[in-house]
Amino acid sequence: MDLILWRHAEAHEGTPDAERKLTAKGKHQARRVAKWLRKRLPRDARILASPAVRAQRTARELTRRFETVAAVGLSARAEGLLKAAGWPGAGEVTVVVVAHQPTLGEAAALALTGRAAPWSLHKGALIWIEAPAGGDATLVAAITPDLV
Numbered sequence: 001m002d003l004i005l006w007r008h009a010e011a012h013e014g015t016p017d018a019e020r021k022l023t024a025k026g027k028h029q030a031r032r033v034a035k036w037l038r039k040r041l042p043r044d045a046r047i048l049a050s051p052a053v054r055a056q057r058t059a060r061e062l063t064r065r066f067e068t069v070a071a072v073g074l075s076a077r078a079e080g081l082l083k084a085a086g087w088p089g090a091g092e093v094t095v096v097v098v099a100h101q102p103t104l105g106e107a108a109a110l111a112l113t114g115r116a117a118p119w120s121l122h123k124g125a126l127i128w129i130e131a132p133a134g135g136d137a138t139l140v141a142a143i144t145p146d147l148v
Contacts, residue, residue, distance in 0.1 A: 011054035029124030029145035034061035078106035
């Protein structure tokens with residue numbers, strides 16, 4: 001299984017938190033990372049997005065074919081996010097989760113080390129983790145929008 005944890009791109013400040021939209025810079029970040037991902041994802045990749053507007057808009061840059069999943073939303077916990085993604089599932093499945101800090105960083109740490117830890121992802125960045133059936137999880141890529 002491949003698991004890609006993608007933090008939403010830069011958003012405007014404000015309230016309500018779930019309604020915050022991407023800034024011009026955020027739209028650019030999302031487009032750049034989405035373009036990089038499209039070249040590498042299998043056609044049947046499953047895309048999960050938080051219900052928050054900024055995560056929805058980030059996911060939409062990748063595809064219009066994504067699932068809105070409350071379990072990866074603003075109040076998500078690392079364990080719940082990984083469960084929603086089916087981690088560490090078996091087979092040749094790829095799941096992209098577009099969500100928020102600190103949950104994404106904690107989920108990445110949990111998936112790679114077995115313990116949640118306060119790892120940080122920049123806005124628009126992603127962590128790609130692979131876990132072959134019966135094998136250890138390995139880091140495939142850690143990308144920020146500035147690197148693509």
